[in-house]
Every structure is written in structure tokens, then in C-alpha cells.
Amino acid sequence: MPADPTPPEVVRARLEEFRARRGYVLPHQGAMAAAMPDLQDAYGVMYKALTLTERHLDPFEKEFVWLAILTAAEEHVGTHHVDLFFRTGGTGPQAEAVFRLVAWARGAETFGFLDRHWQGYFPEVPAARAYRGGTAALIAGLDVPAYLARLALLGIHAARGAHWPLTADLEAAYGEGVPEPKMAEAMSLAMWPCGVNRFLEACGVWLELLRSGRVEPSPAFRAWAETPGQDGFALAPRGR
Template structure:
């Protein structure tokens, strides 16, 4: 095969990949084309991870998962992801439920106020419990039951993980254990941030969860207890170079 024939074959392969995606999903984001052209191995691995993370049904019910997706995208100011709006509708999501979800998202984003109150101002308001106040108000916002309590909690967990608000994430995790949430659903909700935010925020969320498990304040399942029991989890610790004379 000549160089020109090989180039034309490659171009045809790229067109075929993108046309298949377009036919199956109704749209193609441009990064898929870039990977198909220049990074075909990455494109193949990306498709496997994409399906495992965002398409295949795992622990959360479909509507709950799409609620968590919308909360993450709104909290990250991320307009890319309108297919999750369509999926929310397809799963039966209503404007009423969306409004309730966005209230929960906004409240979670405002948790920084309660975090602030743990600092230098704490002596000025000794009777104020920031964690309790935050959780009580989150519950009050959903007093009418517009969202299932579990869905509201999962959405807030994901918002805190996505935004790196680790104090609030720990508060929500501990409360979720108290409410009897399934750990696997909690993990799935947090894992969704990998797509719009990247792996590093997910790493920090996992570190926060691990610290809570080791604190003894919650009672994890045997599998999660086994995770907490493994030593040596954490970033590589580098030795400081010796100072010169």
C-alpha cells in the first residue's frame, strides 16, 4: 500500500469512527475526533471508561444518577453535558424535581460559610454548630420531599467532591452513614466527577473518605473496612535533598 493509500485509509477509518458515534448518540463532541485522528489507543480506552462511568447502569437508579450529573455540571459551571439534561428528561425528571435539585446544589455550594464559622469566629458563636446547622438547613430545603432524601444527599456529596470542599464532604459522608445510605451509591455519585473535573479531585475525595473511615466515627461495611485497613495509601513522600555545606 502506498503512502497516499495508507493516508486515505486512515482518513476513512476516522470518518467511520465518528459517523458510528454520531449515529449511535446523535452528536459527537470534537475531542472524540481529535483522539480518533491522533490518539486511537487513547480513544479506545476512553470509550471503555466512558461507558463504564456514565452509560452502564451500576448502583444508582437512572433518575438519581442523572440528578447527580446535573448537580455536578451546575456546580462546576459546565455547559457541556446537555445530553444529561436530555437523559434527566428521558428518565422522567420534571421541572419541579429540577428546581428542588438546584436548591440542594446551591445550598451545597454555600457550605463555605459554615466552614468559615469553624475558624477564627468560632469563639464568637460558641453555641453554633456549623456541621449541624448545614445539615439541618439542607433537610429543611427538602422538607416537602420534592426529591428522595437519598438523591439529595448523593447530589450534595458529588458537589462537594467536585468543588474540593472537603470539610463539607466529610460532614455529608458521616451523615450519609447515619442515614443508612449504600456506600456503593455514595462512591458512584462521587466517581462521576472524574469526567468533568478530573482524577485528582476524586483522589482528594477518596482521601477524605478514607480519613473518616479511620476515625472510627462511622461503621463501614466489611469491604470498606478492608480498604481503610490497608496501610501506605497516599501520595509518594519525597525525601528532602540534603543542604549543601
Template sequence: MSGETTAELEARLAEVKAKRGYLLPHHGLMALAFPKLLAGYDAAYTALALDDRVLSHHDREFVWMAVLAATDEALATHHIAKFRAAGGTDEMIGATFAAAALAIGAEAFDFAARDWGRQLAPFDPQASYVATLRIVAPAAPIRLVHLAGLAVQVCRARWRPFGWHLQAAYADGVEEEAMAEAISLAMFPGSVPRFVEACGHWRGLIADGTLPASPRFRAWAALTGQGGHDEATGLAKPG
């Protein structure tokens, strides 16, 4: 920032480090060139990754570990320490990688459903995937396997398996707000556009009656005008 002293820049970076416990190169660049962007980014990251919402610290970090594995995000090693600090054991670390591995491998079941459905009948790819989901990480509660799997499917943009995960999670009584928080964790490493798409697919499955959503979430699904620019300009039917 023109006219700013080195001491002022260092003070701004010190504030960020004090909150997070670490710094990455993009923090320094934003502090140097775009301090308002750094402030907005820091506020968004704090609300997403640091503030308490629905998930416990342990459960949130379980999902984070799966998301980072699914996106090959090697920089975020601080989540290992955060998971362990929240009670994450080696056994649970293995469980989060197992849950992530199956969710990543869901593309094989997706292929089976998409391209070989008639030839494989009566084999049901969705039922087979969900059955495997229930045994892949015995050390973890099925709720956490669902939450990690949902977030991974957002990162991978595998929307059929994402729908399978939603149906199974509802059947197992996973809280909607917990599912919402889990998929939101995919926003930074997995991309905001994919989070947008995920919300659209979730909404569509509620609207068509596939998911037994709560009244609050049904109200969200029924709300018109959520089709973005294409809807506003007449290029798409109202959602």
C-alpha cells in the first residue's frame, strides 16, 4: 500500500498470525497490495473455519482432513495439529482418509450407474455404494463418514454420488445444519462455484421430493428466483 511503512505492514501481518497461529504467502501479498481484500478474506475465513457453528472442533477437523485429501491440499498441515488437539486419534485419522478414499472412488459407482445401469441390473450401484460407505471406516460414527463424503463430493463435483450421500445421511438422521456446514468447508479448497452447484443439487432433491427435508429447508427449496443471472435474463426457467 503506497505510503505505508514496513512497520505498519508487519503489524498487520502480526494480527493475522495471532488469530490463525501461522501465515501463508498470500496473506503477505494481500497485506502489502490489497489490505481491504485481506480484511474481507480474513473475515470470511474466520466465519468459515474458525468460528463455532454446528460441528464440534473434532468433527469439523475430521471433515477438513477429508476435504484436503480430496483436493491434494498439502499446504494446510495446521489441520493435522488442530484435529489432534480436538481429540483426533491415529485411528480417527485413518478413518477420515478411508472416508475420503471411498468418496473419491465413488466415480466408479457413478460410472456404473451412468453407463452400465441396464447391463448391470439388478445390481444397484447406489445401494452398493451406500453399503460400502457403512463399513469403510468402522472407527468413525457413520454421521462423520456422511459429512466427510458430502464435502468430498462437492470438491470432486460428483453430483450423483453427492445425492446418494444426501439420501443416506437423511436416512441416518444427520442434522441438516451439520451437512450444510460440512459442504461449506469445501468452498476454499474445492471452489466456491462447486459449493454453489452443490446447494443447487441439494435444493433440487428437496424440491422433487427425494429428500425428507425439514420445513425450514423445504422453504429454502421452494423459494423462487435462485437461478442467478441466467434466470434473471430469461436464459433459464425460474428455479
């Protein structure tokens, strides 16, 4: 039998409680309050764990990456993160840095195309080197530390499902000594606006890089890389 409907006064109370706590209400909160209040409760726990809990990124680092991911995803409703960006010390020039990084990242697959299809015609222009050179030139002109620009690129690529440039920037991040926990947290933020599968795919790219031997992981991340059987549920083909 279907569950009893949520009483109207409970729906209103839930929405006002959310507004009082967060300062705004979005339409999906109402749908959950009316039909799936248990999901609304779990949603709040997940949101707090993912976006509000302080872990490896400091508040400004997190909001810088958030602004980059939301811009890449064209998630215009995330204006509370615009507010938080400025509240945590963000400036106009640093916002411009975000937009430049997103614009560059959107064109990064140009080098992936070169690598996959035309590299043999242009041996003097190695795709990965050309991409990294352009990235380095861009980062050098930004009003943010290089490591933070790199973290933003990781978040952008994860959000967009852009695996070729993600590999290039992960490898560059290791070369620059960017801490792995910061890398993981920056990429994880893509889960909220873009879905868990984008983070899953990004971690698959990362795992492949770790296993390639081209980077030197920390003991914790080496343990992840050395764990076998991370391909999900193996379903055998059905016979005719």
C-alpha cells in the first residue's frame, strides 16, 4: 500500500525549517518534503557531509573550486556559493581566474583529439606537452596560487566527464606536490551538481593513472590502487 501523504502543515514546517537554516528554498525541497520526507532528511545529511564539513580544503579553496564546478556545469541556481565565494575572501580578479580556467578546460579536448587521431601527423607537437604548456602559461597569469588553479581544473574535468585532460592534470598535480586529499575533495564536489557517476568515472581515471606507475602515490592511495576487483558487478552474458 502507498505511504500516507505528508500532512500540509508538516510540508510547510519542513520548508520553513530549511529556509531558516539555509537562507533559501529550492523547488526540489518541496517535492521531497511532500512525498519523500525521509529522502529530504538523508539529502540534508549528505549535503552537509559533502559541502559544509571542513576537511582538506580551507573555506576559500572550497568555494573557489565550487565556483569553477558550478560554472563548468552551468548550474546557475548555485548563487549561495557565489555569496560564499565572496564571504570567504574571493575577489573579482579571482573570479575572473575561475572563468578563464573553465574556458580553457572546455577546449582541452582539442589536445585529446590530437592525441587520439592526429598525433602521427604532428610529432613535433606532443599533445600532453602542448596542453600542459598552455595550462602553465594560463596559471602563471592568474591571481591565485598554482596549486589552487590545478585543483579547480581537476574539479572542472570531473564535472564535465573530460577524462583526457583529467589524466593530464592529475599527473601534473603529482609533479607539483599537490596533496592527494585536496585533489580527492576537489573532485568529489562534482557529485552534487553533476551526479555521483561523474565522480565515479573521475576516480576510475585516477585509479588507472595510479596503476600506470607514472605517479608516486602516498601509502593510503597506493593501498587503493593495489586493491583488486574495482570494476563493479561483473554480469556474465546471457546465452541465446
